[in-house]
Amino acid sequence: MGVMECDRIGCDSIMCHKISDCHGYICHECFEELKDFMITEIKRSGVIPSITTFMNRDKREIPFMADNFTEGLVENALNKEFRDN
Numbered sequence: 001m002g003v004m005e006c007d008r009i010g011c012d013s014i015m016c017h018k019i020s021d022c023h024g025y026i027c028h029e030c031f032e033e034l035k036d037f038m039i040t041e042i043k044r045s046g047v048i049p050s051i052t053t054f055m056n057r058d059k060r061e062i063p064f065m066a067d068n069f070t071e072g073l074v075e076n077a078l079n080k081e082f083r084d085n
Helices: 028-045 051-055 071-081
Strands: 016-020 024-027
Touching: 016 028, 024 028, 028 051, 028 071
Parallel strands: none
Antiparallel strands: 016 024
16 A cells, blocks of 8 residues: 555545556545446446546545445456556
């Protein structure tokens, strides 16, 4: 875990544990919320949502909540995009 600022809008965390070449640093809390966001959107629309859309969504808004519907699928996809820092 490095002392790097999370690149999600509205997040002031400086303890990021993952990085993406396309999306920058992401903290643990935002990464977990990103998983929930993706699961929620897949269930709602059947389409894999954009990570950019999530990163540009202000953290201070109401967080996404998801169940275990596609958690394993989403986690695998995100682990390919974000690597440990």
